[in-house]
Amino acid sequence: xxxxxxxxxxxxxxxxxxxxxxxxxxxxxxxxxxxxxxxxxxxxxxxxxxxxxxxxxxxxxxxxxxxxxxxxxxxxxxxxxxxxxxxxxxxxxxxxxxxxxxxxxxxxxxxxxxxxxxxxxxxxxxxxxxxxxxxxxxxxxxxxxxxxxxxxxxxxxxxxxxxxxxxxxxxxxxxxxxxxxxxxxxxxxxxxxxxxxxxxxxxxxxxxxxxxxxxxxxxxxxxxxxxxxxxxxxxxxxxxxxxxxxxxxxxxxxxxxxxxxxxxxxxxxxxxxxxxxxxxxxxxxxxxxxxxxxxxxxxxxxxxxxxxxxxxxxxxxxxxxxxxxxxxxxxxxxxxxxxxxxxxxxxxxxxxxxxxxxxxxxxxxxxxxxxxxxxxxxxxxxxxxxxxxxxxxx
Amino acid sequence: xxxxxxxxxxxxxxxxxxxxxxxxxxxxxxxxxxxxxxxxxxxxxxxxxxxxxxxxxxxxxxxxxxxxxxxxxxxxxxxxxxxxxxxxxxxxxxxxxxxxxxxxxxxxxxxxxxxxxxxxxxxxxxxxxxxxxxxxxxxxxxxxxxxxxxxxxxxxxxxxxxxxxxxxxxxxxxxxxxxxxxxxxxxxxxxxxxxxxxxxxxxxxxxxxxxxxxxxxxxxxxxxxxxxxxxxxxxxxxxxxxxxxxxxxxxxxxxxxxxxxxxxxxxxxxxxxxxxxxxxxxxxxxxxxxxxxxxxxxxxxxxxxxxxxxxxxxxxxxxxxxxxxxxxxxxxxxxxxxxxxxxxxxxxxxxxxxxxxxxxxxxxxxxxxxxxxxxxxxxxxxxxxxxxxxxxxx
Numbered sequence: 001x002x003x004x005x006x007x008x009x010x011x012x013x014x015x016x017x018x019x020x021x022x023x024x025x026x027x028x029x030x031x032x033x034x035x036x037x038x039x040x041x042x043x044x045x046x047x048x049x050x051x052x053x054x055x056x057x058x059x060x061x062x063x064x065x066x067x068x069x070x071x072x073x074x075x076x077x078x079x080x081x082x083x084x085x086x087x088x089x090x091x092x093x094x095x096x097x098x099x100x101x102x103x104x105x106x107x108x109x110x111x112x113x114x115x116x117x118x119x120x121x122x123x124x125x126x127x128x129x130x131x132x133x134x135x136x137x138x139x140x141x142x143x144x145x146x147x148x149x150x151x152x153x154x155x156x157x158x159x160x161x162x163x164x165x166x167x168x169x170x171x172x173x174x175x176x177x178x179x180x181x182x183x184x185x186x187x188x189x190x191x192x193x194x195x196x197x198x199x200x201x202x203x204x205x206x207x208x209x210x211x212x213x214x215x216x217x218x219x220x221x222x223x224x225x226x227x228x229x230x231x232x233x234x235x236x237x238x239x240x241x242x243x244x245x246x247x248x249x250x251x252x253x254x255x256x257x258x259x260x261x262x263x264x265x266x267x268x269x270x271x272x273x274x275x276x277x278x279x280x281x282x283x284x285x286x287x288x289x290x291x292x293x294x295x296x297x298x299x300x301x302x303x304x305x306x307x308x309x310x311x312x313x314x315x316x317x318x319x320x321x322x323x324x325x326x327x328x329x330x331x332x333x334x335x336x337x338x339x340x341x342x343x344x345x346x347x348x349x350x351x352x353x354x355x356x357x358x359x360x361x362x363x364x365x366x367x368x369x370x371x372x373x374x375x376x377x378x379x380x381x382x383x384x385x386x387x388x389x390x391x392x393x394x
Numbered sequence: 395x396x397x398x399x400x401x402x403x404x405x406x407x408x409x410x411x412x413x414x415x416x417x418x419x420x421x422x423x424x425x426x427x428x429x430x431x432x433x434x435x436x437x438x439x440x441x442x443x444x445x446x447x448x449x450x451x452x453x454x455x456x457x458x459x460x461x462x463x464x465x466x467x468x469x470x471x472x473x474x475x476x477x478x479x480x481x482x483x484x485x486x487x488x489x490x491x492x493x494x495x496x497x498x499x500x501x502x503x504x505x506x507x508x509x510x511x512x513x514x515x516x517x518x519x520x521x522x523x524x525x526x527x528x529x530x531x532x533x534x535x536x537x538x539x540x541x542x543x544x545x546x547x548x549x550x551x552x553x554x555x556x557x558x559x560x561x562x563x564x565x566x567x568x569x570x571x572x573x574x575x576x577x578x579x580x581x582x583x584x585x586x587x588x589x590x591x592x593x594x595x596x597x598x599x600x601x602x603x604x605x606x607x608x609x610x611x612x613x614x615x616x617x618x619x620x621x622x623x624x625x626x627x628x629x630x631x632x633x634x635x636x637x638x639x640x641x642x643x644x645x646x647x648x649x650x651x652x653x654x655x656x657x658x659x660x661x662x663x664x665x666x667x668x669x670x671x672x673x674x675x676x677x678x679x680x681x682x683x684x685x686x687x688x689x690x691x692x693x694x695x696x697x698x699x700x701x702x703x704x705x706x707x708x709x710x711x712x713x714x715x716x717x718x719x720x721x722x723x724x725x726x727x728x729x730x731x732x733x734x735x736x737x738x739x740x741x742x743x744x745x746x747x748x749x750x751x752x753x754x755x756x757x758x759x760x761x762x763x764x765x766x767x768x769x770x771x772x773x774x775x776x777x778x779x780x781x782x783x784x785x786x787x788x
Contacts, residue, residue: 044745053729053748074716074741082719082737090733161449183490322468325476339484343476344439347468351438354748355445 003201003234008164008209010179010237010267010288011345014380015312021283021379026267028094029207030086030163031289033061034377035267036283037094038274038293038368044090045079048296049354049361052090056169056365057371058334059373064291065089067157069150070102072142076160084162091094093146096165096291099154099213102241102272104128104138131171133188152158153197159203167271168196170213171239182217189215190229197233209236211269217242218250226262251278276312276371280388283375295368299360302349304328305367307391316360321346326362336362345387396596397628399737402558402603404631404661404682408774415677420661421556423601424480425521429588429661430677430769432668432762433490436465439473439483442611442690443748446484452728452760453767458490458685459483461551462497465543466536470554478556490559493548493607496635496666498522498532499566525565527582545589553597561665564588564607564635567782576611583609589765592625603630605663606609611636612644614651620654631661645672647690651682670706671763672698674782677769689762693727693754696743698722699761701785708755715740722757726764730756 007029014023020339024035040047040055041365043066047055070076105128130137135150170189173182179210193212200210208270210305214220230238240258251273259268267288270278271329274292282290295305302317308330314321324342332338335361348356371391378387401423418429434441434449437460441449449457459479462782464470476482480489499522524531529544550565564583567576570574587606593605606629623633634652645667653662661682664672668686676684689699696711701723706713718736726732730753742750765785772781 008680019514044741044747046742046745046747049752051729051746051752069745073745074737078717078741082735087736088738088741090738102438156641226644323472323475335445339446341482343468343472343483344484347438347472347482347647348440350602351440351463351467353438353440354443357748358752359445369529 001208001345003197003204003236004208005236007204007206008236010265012265016379016382016384018382019284019379019384020286021375021384022286022288023376023379024267026094026288026290028209030062030092030094030164031085033094034376035117035288036279036372036379037061037289038279038372039064039269039289040295040365040368041066042091042290043293044073045085046363047361049358050296052092053203054362055091055365058336058362059369060093060365061369062094062096064071064089064098065161065163067097067100067154067161068160070097070161071157072140074148076157078129080160080162080277084160084307094346095160095163095167096269096270097158097163097167098169100149100157101154101167101170102148102172105174106132107389109180118191118339125190129348133191135169135192136171152199153193155196155199155203157368159200159208162207164208164235165269166200166208166210167239168193168210168212168235170215171214172241173217177217179219179222180217182219182221184217186217186226190226193230193233193235193356195237195273203314209355211237211239213239213241214258214262215242216255216258220253222253224261231261231263233261237269238262239269241271243253247282250282255282256289260287270302274368279375280384280392281372283384284380284384296361297315299364300357302345302356302358302360304345305364307331307367308393310393313390316342316345316356317349323371329367332363332366334362334366336360337366397591397604397630399597399603399630401600402630406631406659408777410773410776412776413678413773414680415576415769415778416680416682417770418661418677418682419774420488420682422603423593424486424558425455425489426474428770429490429682430766430773431455431672431683432673432688432766433458433663433683433686434762435685435686436483436485438467438780439479439747441755442704443693443752444759446486448756449485449759450587450649451761452730452756454759456488456490456683457485457761458492458557459557460497460633461494462492463471464555465494465551466541468533468700470551474554474556478554480556488559489557490605491552491555491557491561491626492665493561493563493565494543494551495548495561496566496585498530498543499525499568501690527585529563529586530565545586546593549590549597550595553594553602554603558602558630559663560602560604561633562587562604562606562629567571567609567634569610571611573611573613573616576609576613580609580611580616581605583607584620587624587627587629591629599772603651605629605631607633607635607665608652608656609636611647612648612651616645617648617651618655621652629657629660631663631664632656633665635665642675646675649676649681653680658758663734668762670762670785673765673769674778677773678778690755694737694751695757696754698739699756699758701761701765702787704787706786710736710739710750711743712740723761726754726757728760728762730754731760733748
């Protein structure tokens with residue numbers, strides 16, 4: 001295959017023997033980012049409650065959008081017609097899209113949280129209608145229509161959306177399924193990945209880079225096998241996927257059993273994971289980028305991500321903040337963190353003013369971006385353990 | 395009385411013989427504004443969906459907050475403790491508070507729109523429990539508790555809130571009541587205004603300026619009488635109040651019968667009115683400032699205020715904007731108006747993304763501020779008729 005991603009590169013310029021973490025520069029046609037880094041979710045071509053300018057104010061380097069949501073509304077053809085996702089939503093930096101698979105297989109609108117928490121106890125996804133070798137058929141949550149998604153159509157849609165970094169189409173196996181199902185599913189995902197590569201190459205013009213996804217559930221041998229196959233394929237990057245287990249230990253195992261067998265020179269993305277503690281844990285295993293909805297989702301519930309806070313967060317709707325004149329964090333370098341008292345934000349949530357969500361969303365994004373800057377500096381200085389204690393006091 | 399408002403002034407520096415409009419400078423302890431101008435509603439100590447910085451970006455000069463809402467949540471004492479409204483919400487410019495009367499008398503949370511549209515057909519306000527010479531008792535929409543509001547307590551609350559421009563407490567008579575009720579109510583509002591002046595002076599430290607309110611419903615002789623009494627009292631400014639009639643003609647009559655008898659040298663505020671056509675109509679009658687919730691309320695429903703649009707607005711949820719690549723208005727000088735296509739905003743509303751409201755709110759505020767700048771320039775140049783045709787083509 002001739003895939004060589006001429007407009008992309010990933011340079012690892014520091015590898016910390018002690019911690020296992022690495023520093024890199026990931027170059028895309030829309031600019032370069034330093035890694036480790038965090039990719040913020042703009043699910044429906046919008047970061048919830050923040051404009052692109054406010055994301056830049058919060059020092060954001062890279063965002064993502066979800067293929068599943070955008071193919072249903074407004075549709076990939078419309079976005080292509082409008083000049084692609086970057087232009088459509090006014091984001092000029094690097095951008096990633098997922099394949100649509102995660103949402104189709106494990107969700108149905110609104111149940112994502114349960115799935116991530118491992119609370120989906122069976123095949124209760126009412127929207128998923130059929131999975132075959134060809135792909136899957138599901139029901140649109142927008143208008144109930146029947147929609148087919150295949151490796152080829154996922155590539156086509158992602159090409160039209162026009163993000164820099166794309167994901168192969170895979171079956172995202174639920175957490176609770178047995179090894180036999182997981183193995184069959186993983187094999188199919190590998191075949192789907194190969195079909196993605198063929199389809200991707202047919203239209204490749206150097207504007208996009210494709211990631212393969214390591215699957216295999218919580219089974220070590222399957223993870224290893226999947227990682228080794230993905231490594232041999234001409235993907236630009238490696239993603240660690242799967243509806244991850246309920247426990248932190250299993251999540252750790254999944255990464256620990258996948259990454260040693262992944263391509264050592266490719267950027268590694270951990271799909272859908274990104275609490276502060278996860279960042280510290282998984283950069284040590286070689287993860288380069290994270291993504292998670294929590295920075296903006298927590299904001300909508302009045303919760304602020306905080307450096308130096310046990311449990312990572314505080315909830316501003318708590319009565320104890322009613323008369324608290326202090327700002328969220330003087331050191332975050334963005335008005336949302338420095339210009340409003342906790343008392344005012346508490347009031348905004350009590351009063352049902354959406355400005356409260358807007359302030360917390362920007363604060364949370366700024367906090368995570370600061371976390372990543374400090375993580376990179378600490379990796380360089382060999383002080384990751386110390387930084388972790390500052391962020392997450394025991 | 396010794397009230398002389400040493401830190402306030404209103405200088406009328408141009409009076410257009412032809413149109414009747416005037417240009418002034420209204421000075422407050424938090425800065426000066428040029429008039430005619432528009433006061434944006436930050437009802438609960440927040441402009442809906444916009445931060446103070448975004449209001450400044452949209453070239454906003456002055457905002458208001460509502461005493462009724464703030465006395466219930468978070469309470470005037472809390473805001474005083476936090477350093478006053480300016481500091482609490484992070485707005486450093488001129489600010490106005492109303493007296494609480496309008497909401498208590500004519501509303502009950504949620505029915506404001508009906509009242510303004512003249513659709514409240516009777517005394518159906520379930521929250522208002524009693525009106526006496528002393529004041530009124532109403533039920534809190536926050537927790538159902540019984541709350542008393544009097545001229546004295548309205549002054550005390552507004553003093554604690556700490557805005558620059560205050561309103562006297564008045565009974566805001568519903569549109570449908572007869573002349574006898576309206577006359578008795580107006581007389582009581584005059585007595586309440588006098589009590590406000592006494593209470594205001596007791597604590598006056600030069601930081602605030604008090605407006606008297608002309609009442610009298612749709613009855614010309616009552617309006618004239620009220621205006622003449624208010625003129626004789628030591629108020630800083632004159633407000634035109636009352637739950638205004640359903641028809642534009644009656645609204646016009648109310649102002650036409652009030653203002654010729656009002657103090658000629660004081661700033662005139664028209665309470666709660668502010669469509670684009672109202673601005674053109676009432677600046678010609680000598681109104682200096684307007685306030686209305688429509689710029690941000692329309693935004694929440696997908697509606698953009700537009701220069702040169704018949705009917706003043708367009709609704710972005712309309713399917714005809716689905717593929718419209720043009721921005722809202724290149725000339726508004728704010729990213730909300732220039733950086734997003736109508737197609738993108740249409741998508742945001744379809745997708746239920748609150749960023750859509752945020753964009754339209756800032757666009758609408760910027761549009762109104764631009765309207766006011768252009769109105770001032772046109773008054774100076776004697777070209778108000780021409781400008782009106784540009785904004786409101788027939």
